[in-house]
Structures are given as C-alpha cells and as structure tokens.
Amino acid sequence: MSSLAKQIDTPVEENKVPDMYKDLQRRKKVILKNRLVLWAIIAALVTWAWTGTNFSIAFIYTGTANMAAFIFTDLLPPDFSAFGRYLQPALQTVYMSLVGMVISVIFSIFFGFMAAKNTSFHPAIAFTSRAIIAFLRAIPALIWGITLVVAFGLGPLAGTLALGLSGIGILGKAFADVLEEIDQGQVDAVKATGASWFQTMGQGVWPQFKTGFVAWSLYKMDLNIREAAVLGLIGAGGIGYTLQGNINLFQYQQASVGILMIFALILIVEYTTAKIRERLL
Amino acid sequence: MRPYIDKKNKMTQQIYLGLFIIFFIFSLLQVGILDERIFQAFSRVENLLKGMVPPAISEPIDVAGAAVESLQVAVMGTLWGVVFSIVLAMFAAKNVSPHISISYAVKAFAAFVRAVPALIWALLFIVAIGLGPTPGILALAVNSIGMLMKVYAEAIEEIDTGIIDALKATGASQFQVVMQGIIPSIMSIFISWSIFRFDINIRYAAVLGVVGAGGIGWELVRASRVMAYDEVLGITLVIFGMILLAELVTRFLKDRADMATLKAME
C-alpha cells in the first residue's frame, strides 16, 4: 500500500461515525431492494390470479349480500324434523374420525420412529420413511377419499382409510420431529445399563415422547372431525353425504340442520379433546 | 391415604381406557372396517394400482388450466382472507378494540366461521352465487378469516405495553407508535401465519372442485366417475406437484427475505 493511500485511510479509521453512516445506507439499500423484489413478486402473483379468475371487488359485496340473503331467506329457520335423518350420519362421522385417528396413530408411531434420525435403524430407512410421510402429507384427505372410493366403493370405509392415510402424513412428521428433539443423554443413560432396543425406547424415549404424542394425536382428532364432515361430499361416508343430498334437492331448511350439526360436532369434539389434553398433560 | 388415592386414580384411568376401547371397537364395526372388502383390500388395491399405472392425462390442457385456476383461487382466497383478517383483528384485539363488546362479537363471529369447514362454505357460496372460481375464493377467504383473525388478534393482544409506553415517552404520536413500535413487533408473526395459511389454502383449492367450485379437484372427480384409474393417478400427481411447487416457492421467497435481513443486520 502506498503511503498516500495510508494517509487517506487514517482519518477514516480515527473517526468511525461517517464511515458507519455509509455502512448503514448500504445495509438499508439491501433490505429495501429485497423488499421491492418481494412486493413485486407478490403484486405479480395477485395480478395473475386476479385476472385469471376474473375477480372483481364487487364480488365481495355481492357475495356477502347473496350469502346473507341465502342464509336468512333459505337456510333459516332450520327444519328440525330433519334431525332424525342426520343423527346416524353424524354419529358415523364421529366413528370415522376416531378410527381414522387410531389408524394414523398406530402407523405414525412406526413411521415416526423409522423416520427420526436418532431412533431409526439406518439412515436409508429414515430417508425412505420421510419421503413416504411427505407424499402422504402433500395430498389432502379428500383426494385420498376419491381414490379410495374407487377402490372400496361408497361408504365410511373409504373415508376412514382416507383419514388414516393423510393422518400418517401429519402425525408421522410430527412424531419424527418430536423424537429428533428428545434429549439423547437420557436415552444413552438407559442404553448404558445394557437395555435392549425395546427397553431403551420404553424407558428412555417414551417419557420424553409422551407429551408431544398426546398433543399431536388429539390435534389430529380435531382435524379429523372437520375432514370427516366433508368426506361425505364424495360419498366416503359421514354427515356430508346427507347434507349434499338436501342441498341438491333444494331442501335448504333441512340442510341448515346438517350444518348446525357439523358445527356442534366440531365444537363437541374440540371441547372433549381439550378436556382430555388437560387431564393427560 | 396417598396409596389409596393413587389406586383410585389408577382405577378411574383404567375405567376410562376400557370405555375408550369399547367405543373404539364399536366404531370399528360401525365404519365397516371388518367388512369383507377390507379382507379383499390386497386384491382391490392391486387391481387399482394395475389400472393406475402408467398414469395418464387425457386432456393435458384442461388439467393444466384447472391446476392454474386452483393456484389462482388459493392466491385470491389468501389475499382477501389476510386483508379482512387484519382489519377485523383490530376490532377483535381487546387492547385496540373501540369497545370490549365489539371485541367479543367479532371473536364470536370468527369462532363460528372457523367451526364450519371450508368445503361447506364453498357449497353454500355455490348455491348463493353460482358456479366458478368466485365461490371458491370467497369460501377460502371466509375460512381463512376464521383462523387468521384469531391469531392476528392474539398477536396484537400480546404486544408488550412497555414498548408502547417507551415510544409515548419519547413524544411519539399515536401513528408513530403504531408504525414504529407495534407493526415491527407483530409483522413477523403475521407473515408466518399468512404463509402457513397460504399452504393450507392451496390444499383446499385443490379439493374445492369436488363441490363444483372450479379448479383441479373437479377434474379428479370427473376421472374417478368414469373409472379412469390411470387418469386419477395422473391428476393426483399433478396436484402433488402443484402443492409442492407452491410450498417451494413460498419457502424460497421467505428464505430470501430472511437472508437479506440477516445480511443487513450482521
């Protein structure tokens, strides 16, 4: 470095503040540029979607107005004579949710343990399990339902299996993530006593896994009741089928009983799982 | 006393467990899982798979168009869901709401909206305003509001009153307190929930077609009705790809933004 360059450098070194101001401007520019790019992308996406769907702000108003009119003139008052017709499908929805949950819990324990790096037998198995889970997860339960109705015919069996399958996607990932975060020290301590694989899992892993396991399984139940309520729309069992029947026949006051029952089902299940969660955790 | 209580608790637990198992077995019978069909599951699935492979798409342009429409419906549904949730959250959050009764009313509305599944909303909107993407957009928006308004309002309610005091103490105006204190504090929570909701909306958008609200779901139902198994798989794969692509794009954008912030703050 020439002595001239040194001379120029020195005062800058001595007085840091002007230097810092430039630095600050530079940093702000980085953030600003990034924000502009992001907003441009978002704006482009929205424009694309807006024109593609021929949307208009007026639709929000007309949509709301029509919906209100529909609710107050057609849906209300509910015709409670339809209650009897909805009772059996409503119960079926609960059965489907429960069995679907148990199926997904059982398989998710297996896949979760195989997918978590620290409990799996081999990295290759872990990777494969993660991939299977990711696939099951990416496809919504209703899509599984459509395929399974093709295979197993109309009725709750297809819906239940759909809930089970998509549940593995959610719970398998959740369980694997919980397992990967457990404290290895405690597990090693049990292992060091010469415990077998099963004993290590039971004594070292399970106590740490339990909380996440219970919370996620109950959460799955909350999700299932929502999914099960609509699986009937594709003929996969449950209350949705009866609801669609009523709507197709323009029996809206009966349909509103179905909607109220779905509403009630969801609230009851959420209340129950919240109580169970409280008790167990 | 203690062992007795423990024993009693254990008993209660076992009774609950027993009841659960009985109810579970009853449910098993009710959903027909012990139906003969489940014992033919292997051959049924085998048949299905044979029919599915190789996957096919008979009208690729229609399917691609439907997939694009689903993505667009998801974007629009999320947009309006976010916009209305932000506005409503201001009325729902106790600490900024004009009146506590307004807060309760708005929260009750959100709870109601949340407890009706998105697809049911779609069904109702179709009856109320007709077929096409608009009922799908509105259904997703309404369903998003149920969830986002709740989490946004909670984020606002959890704002540390200390930071408001601190900015007021500098002589900042109300507008400055909101812009410089409140928004930076809740922005990242808002963004991550909105992205999360976008991911959910894409999944819903993919199935909205089932009730006739446009998009790729309808193509799938159509294929399944004519028992075109290979097409069912083909369209399912398209849906899978569509969801994956959208998730990758949002993640990429978020990572990019985080990276830039990190670079500017190191």
Added chain:
Amino acid sequence: MSEVVLETKDLSMVFPDGTQALKNVTLTIKKGELVSIIGPSGAGKSTFMRSLNMLNKPTDGQIVFEGENVLKARGKQLRQIRRRIGMVFQHFNLIKRSPTYQNVLHGRLGYMPSLKGGLGRFSEEDTRQALEILRRVGLEDQAFKRADELSGGQQQRVGIARAIAQTPSLLLADEPIASLDPSSSENVMTYLKNVCQEDGLTSIVNLHQVDFAKKFAHRIIGIKAGEVVFDGSPKELTEGITNHLYYSK
C-alpha cells in the same frame, strides 16, 4: 445552578381500583441534580415517575416542568413536553425486532412530523447523531444487530441511548438495573452517571438497592406507601432511616 427544572405540588394518585399510590408528594428538582428515589416495592416509585410524563395521570396536584403545567398539557403540547423528558425502563422496552440504531432513532420521533417519523424517514443528521450516541455507550459494533440479540446490559445501554437521543433536559430511569446481573448493573450505572454528567442532565433514578443509590446520587428521596419520608444527601441516609423505610410497618 439553582434553576428549578421540575416541581410537584401535592401530587396524589388513586388508581381506579381504589389503590392510593401517591399521597401529596411535593418535591423540587434543580438543574443538574442526580436524584435517586428509593423505597420498597409497591411504595409508589414507578407511579410517581410515570406521572411526570403522564404515562399515568395523577388524580390530584400539580406538576410543573420547565415552567409548563404538565397535567394541563394535551396532544401536541404533551408530546413536546415528553420529548424533553427521556425515560429508561426496567425491562428496557426496546422494539426487539428492530435494529439497535433504529431503537436509538426512536428518541427523535417527538421532534418529527407524525407522518415522516411514522414512516421512519429520519434525517441524516439524526442518524449520524444516533450512531454517535451508540459509540458513547460503547455499542458501535452492535448498531445493526436486532435489539433482542444483545445482552441485558447492552439492551439497557440502548435504552439509555434512546433517551439521550431525545436531547432531554430531564432523564427518568425506573429501576434501570433491577433485571440485570451485578456486573452489568455496575456497568449500566456507570454509563448512566457519565452520560448525565457529560451532558449536564438532571436525572431521577428509581432504585431499590440502597448501596447503588448512595454511590450514584447527590440526593436521595425515600418513598414509603406513596409518601415522601426522607429527602436528603446520601450521608444523611442513616441505617435507621433505611430500616424504617424498608422494614417497619
């Protein structure tokens, strides 16, 4: 040097739930004084301090700050009073997700038009000043970090920097070291005292540690159950008085 900065007369505060937090507090603070208010928790120290810039509104009495009647001030006038009173908080109260320098710049909001300040369009001069203040509190290397990445002691120094950025004539600090470990406490108190002396600031610091108060202040005021029970120099604060302040009923 005997110019009066702040005067309170018969200041009383009753919270809506009926708690009487202040009873007829009458005090005069002169320019350049470093005053420490001590007293057990719940004595009313915070309430007194927060009354001075109207973060809570006293129910009775009078506050005169640099000749202005604080309790009558509204809107713009109140903002103009507040910007001349810097405040440091026990829990720092920084905007955690904003960078450190931005938190210091917040001290300038009271001097800016509402819109400009809200949008964060701080002038070059203010920004340079903020960076310079950060240097003074030894945080020039942390200027661009997110505030919550700093340690507790550092965050409190940012809190001090924000108050200093207001170019205040009075600095209030409400238990500035109550959530810090002993060594950061020393450090923060040293910075606080240096800054006050360098800028000739008048300051009031609530402390519940008597030893820190004695070391820091020229004048100590003891508050108990909302009343001033001691007002004098650190030397006059005998053990008997502290015992009365903290332990007797």
